[in-house]
Amino acid sequence: MNISEIAQKAGVSVATVSRVINHSNLVKPETRERVMRVVEENEYVPNAIARSLSVRSTSNIGVIFPDIENPFFSGAFYGVTKAAEQNHYNVFFFNSDENVQKEQEFLKTVFSNNLAGIIVSPVDHYSDTTRELLEEIEKRGIPVVLLDRDIRGGKFSIVMADNEKGAYEAVSRLIQEGHERIAIIEGSTLTRPVYERSRGYRRAMDDHDIPIRGEYMVRGDQKSELAYQMTRQLMSLPEPPTAVFTCNNMMTLGCLRYLTEQGIMIGKDISMIGFDDIEALRVIDFKLSVVERSESDMGKIAMRMLLDRLAVPEAERETVVVPVKLVLRGSEKLQKKNV
Amino acid sequence: MNISEIAQKAGVSVATVSRVINHSNLVKPETRERVMRVVEENEYVPNAIARSLSVRSTSNIGVIFPDIENPFFSGAFYGVTKAAEQNHYNVFFFNSDENVQKEQEFLKTVFSNNLAGIIVSPVDHYSDTTRELLEEIEKRGIPVVLLDRDIRGGKFSIVMADNEKGAYEAVSRLIQEGHERIAIIEGSTLTRPVYERSRGYRRAMDDHDIPIRGEYMVRGDQKSELAYQMTRQLMSLPEPPTAVFTCNNMMTLGCLRYLTEQGIMIGKDISMIGFDDIEALRVIDFKLSVVERSESDMGKIAMRMLLDRLAVPEAERETVVVPVKLVLRGSEKLQKKNV
DNA sequence: CTGAAAGCGCTTACAG
DNA sequence: CTGAAAGCGCTTACAG
Numbered sequence: 041m042n043i044s045e046i047a048q049k050a051g052v053s054v055a056t057v058s059r060v061i062n063h064s065n066l067v068k069p070e071t072r073e074r075v076m077r078v079v080e081e082n083e084y085v086p087n088a089i090a091r092s093l094s095v096r097s098t099s100n101i102g103v104i105f106p107d108i109e110n111p112f113f114s115g116a117f118y119g120v121t122k123a124a125e126q127n128h129y130n131v132f133f134f135n136s137d138e139n140v141q142k143e144q145e146f147l148k149t150v151f152s153n154n155l156a157g158i159i160v161s162p163v164d165h166y167s168d169t170t171r172e173l174l175e176e177i178e179k180r181g182i183p184v185v186l187l188d189r190d191i192r193g194g195k196f197s198i199v200m201a202d203n204e205k206g207a208y209e210a211v212s213r214l215i216q217e218g219h220e221r222i223a224i225i226e227g228s229t230l231t232r233p234v235y236e237r238s239r240g241y242r243r244a245m246d247d248h249d250i251p252i253r254g255e256y257m258v259r260g261d262q263k264s265e266l267a268y269q270m271t272r273q274l275m276s277l278p279e280p281p282t283a284v285f286t287c288n289n290m291m292t293l294g295c296l297r298y299l300t301e302q303g304i305m306i307g308k309d310i311s312m313i314g315f316d317d318i319e320a321l322r323v324i325d326f327k328l329s330v331v332e333r334s335e336s337d338m339g340k341i342a343m344r345m346l347l348d349r350l351a352v353p354e355a356e357r358e359t360v361v362v363p364v365k366l367v368l369r370g371s372e373k374l375q376k377k378n379v
Numbered sequence: 380m381n382i383s384e385i386a387q388k389a390g391v392s393v394a395t396v397s398r399v400i401n402h403s404n405l406v407k408p409e410t411r412e413r414v415m416r417v418v419e420e421n422e423y424v425p426n427a428i429a430r431s432l433s434v435r436s437t438s439n440i441g442v443i444f445p446d447i448e449n450p451f452f453s454g455a456f457y458g459v460t461k462a463a464e465q466n467h468y469n470v471f472f473f474n475s476d477e478n479v480q481k482e483q484e485f486l487k488t489v490f491s492n493n494l495a496g497i498i499v500s501p502v503d504h505y506s507d508t509t510r511e512l513l514e515e516i517e518k519r520g521i522p523v524v525l526l527d528r529d530i531r532g533g534k535f536s537i538v539m540a541d542n543e544k545g546a547y548e549a550v551s552r553l554i555q556e557g558h559e560r561i562a563i564i565e566g567s568t569l570t571r572p573v574y575e576r577s578r579g580y581r582r583a584m585d586d587h588d589i590p591i592r593g594e595y596m597v598r599g600d601q602k603s604e605l606a607y608q609m610t611r612q613l614m615s616l617p618e619p620p621t622a623v624f625t626c627n628n629m630m631t632l633g634c635l636r637y638l639t640e641q642g643i644m645i646g647k648d649i650s651m652i653g654f655d656d657i658e659a660l661r662v663i664d665f666k667l668s669v670v671e672r673s674e675s676d677m678g679k680i681a682m683r684m685l686l687d688r689l690a691v692p693e694a695e696r697e698t699v700v701v702p703v704k705l706v707l708r709g710s711e712k713l714q715k716k717n718v
Numbered sequence: 719c720t721g722a723a724a725g726c727g728c729t730t731a732c733a734g
Numbered sequence: 735c736t737g738a739a740a741g742c743g744c745t746t747a748c749a750g
Contacts, residue, residue: 042742042743042744043743043744044743044744052720052721053720053721053722054721054743054744054745055720055721055722055723055745055746056719056720056721058744058745058746059719059720059745059746062745066719066720067719067720068719068720071719071720085487085488085490085491086491086743086744087432087491087493087742087743087744088488088491088492088493088744089428089431089432089437089491089492089493089742089743089744090432090726090742090743090744090745091743091744091745092428092726092744093426093428093429093432093725093726093727093728093742093743093744093745094725094726094743094744094745094746095726095744095745095746096726098428100471108447108453108456108457108460109450109453109454109457111448111450111453114447114448114450114453115448117447117472118447118448118474121447121472121473121474122474125473125474125481130471130473130488130492131471131472132439132469132470132471132472133456133460133470133471133472134460134464134469135457135460135461135464142464148424149424149427149469151424152424152425152426152427152428153427153428153469154426154427154428264662293658293659293662294662296662296663297662297663300662300663300664301664318659319632319659320632320657320658320659320660321659321660321663323603323632323633323635323636323639324635324636324639324660324665325639325640326663326665381726381727381728382727382728383727383728391736391737392736392737392738393727393728393729393737394729394730394736394737394738394739395735395736395737397728397729397730398729398730398735398736401729405735405736406735406736407735407736410735410736425727425728426726426727426728427728428726428727428728429726429727429728429729429742430727430728430729431728431742432726432727432728432729432741432742432743432744433727433728433729433730433741433742434728434729434730434742435742
């Protein structure tokens with residue numbers, strides 16, 4: 041069933057049918073009624089592909105995240121789909137797997153798929169190629185909104201958490217508990233959130249006149265496995281840290297795995313605060329203190345920003361910072377007083 | 380940059396350019412070379428929308444899952460995107476939120492978006508409307524693959540876990556540990572996995588001549604919150620169960636939350652086995668025994684089945700059952716010997 | 719208010 | 735091996 045069959049059955053031209061289904065107001069009420077009846081009787085649904093080709097844009101947006109299995113991203117993705125659905129947008133999803141090449145492959149399909157806009161968490165803060173691709177996309181009138189991560193030298197709309205503040209408060213708290221030997225597991229510095237969390241760490245240390253020791257700043261890659269190894273490295277130091285701040289939830293898990301395997305008790309033998317809450321641990325009342333934020337809100341806000349840009353293309357790029365909250369549950373403390 | 384500009388620059392017709400980019404072999408090598416050079420110089424990428432309109436199908440598949448934040452589904456989704464990417468398919472994602480209406484809304488967009496195929500975990504096993512929509516979709520030549528859940532009276536390809544066996548083994552194990560008062564938190568019976576897990580429970584009880592007590596079979600809705608309440612109901616019974624089997628990971632979390640809040644120790648005061656592993660608990664060596672399966676494999680297999688159907692449309696519908704594994708970590712036991 | 723016609727950017731029988 | 739032309743199903747100036 042296509043538009044010309046409907047036109048024929050309703051005894052009008054395809055132009056008129058098109059006007060009716062697009063709610064144009066230059067069509068006589070009786071005509072509209074007649075057409076609508078035929079449309080309903082035949083359960084006619086216009087072909088979105090043909091429409092897209094004609095108007096040269098779609099109601100499809102693209103989302104490119106590095107790791108959909110990370111609860112932060114699945115939460116943010118949920119927020120995006122929710123907001124998209126309410127506004128009658130469809131969403132394409134691409135998993136970049138923390139791989140710049142893949143990300144760029146996906147970015148190149150934006151044009152051929154005529155996407156209306158994209159939401160991206162770029163893999164590599166320093167990738168000029170990604171930045172150029174994103175700029176090219178914007179130049180062609182397709183708005184880009186970054187989520188959580190941004191990119192050096194770029195001037196894009198972005199929604200992010202108050203990373204530095206979260207880290208600052210977490211580390212300050214550890215200091216208040218009497219710690220000086222505080223480690224940070226950073227994740228690759230390729231991302232801005234990690235950079236800001238690292239800065240929060242350093243500022244907290246500086247403000248409390250605690251010297252920063254290079255061997256306490258280790259670098260993972262956002263994933264669990266490397267954080268596990270980095271934790272082993274930290275704990276093998278001649279003078280191991282007495283507290284650890286981990287920069288994201290997957291790395292928190294890797295760190296916990298090592299400590300658990302070694303029988304090092306969290307909140308007893310070592311103190312710990314992680315960035316991002318971990319539902320399963322909260323549920324069983326495992327005393328992990330965390331910096332938390334609302335993932336799904338971040339997704340909704342990103343979609344909202346995209347819609348705004350779509351409505352007013354020449355609007356200013358904006359930066360939205362969502363609040364974080366330090367939730368203390370006990371792991372920031374130390375029972376053995378060996379600090 | 381479109382096909383006719385390329386044709387002009389290369390001094391050939393658009394038909395020839397089309398043949399070149401589609402790897403048709405009826406084009407002279409020299410011509411092909413000349414065209415390819417122009418294509419590359421101009422970084423020409425064909426418009427996928429126009430191609431779709433012309434060939435009346437796309438390289439886009441749709442995925443409709445009830446809850447992307449559930450690690451089972453985000454894992455399966457990861458598998459789907461991975462396999463899709465390798466085969467140059469894009470994926471649309473819809474979150475049905477365990478809501479039949481939303482699911483059906485999405486299903487209706489399949490035609491207008493010219494999807495090549497869809498992968499679905501239907502919300503309601505008994506929804507005739509959903510079944511009819513899926514049948515309509517197949518009738519129009521668009522293959523449907525169900526993942527994890529199926530639908531009554533439908534005849535679709537499906538990939539699922541060996542649910543009954545998993546439940547049977549879990550419950551049998553609890554019985555071996557000496558339990559007779561074993562509860563099951565079922566989730567809505569609207570889904571087949573839950574139905575099969577329930578059957579595994581009953582068969583295990585029957586095989587060991589343990590009478591099944593209605594008050595021990597309670598019904599959640601796949602989500603955490605209701606499982607929490609059902610656990611409270613169970614534990615408030617005059618004769619509360621001594622062991623619990625939970626039918627999915629979200630319900631396991633809800634159940635754990637209640638027990639933890641009440642200070643009921645898992646593996647000490649009560650025994651427990653859940654369906655689906657929970658990474659965060661494994662990492663901290665929380666002794667939860669579970670029935671595990673590979674989520675991402677299920678996603679990959681679903682995509683593989685879809686591709687097969689796309690390649691051979693008249694192929695038989697198939698059912699793929701992926702294996703499950705009972706992983707015992709201690710929560711199946713009971714330290715207080717009050718069984 | 720309505721229709722005829724061109725156009726969106728491709729593909730593909732058909733003819734040569 | 736190659737091109738002219740029709741067609742995919744819409745939208746939208748243009749003319750009336």
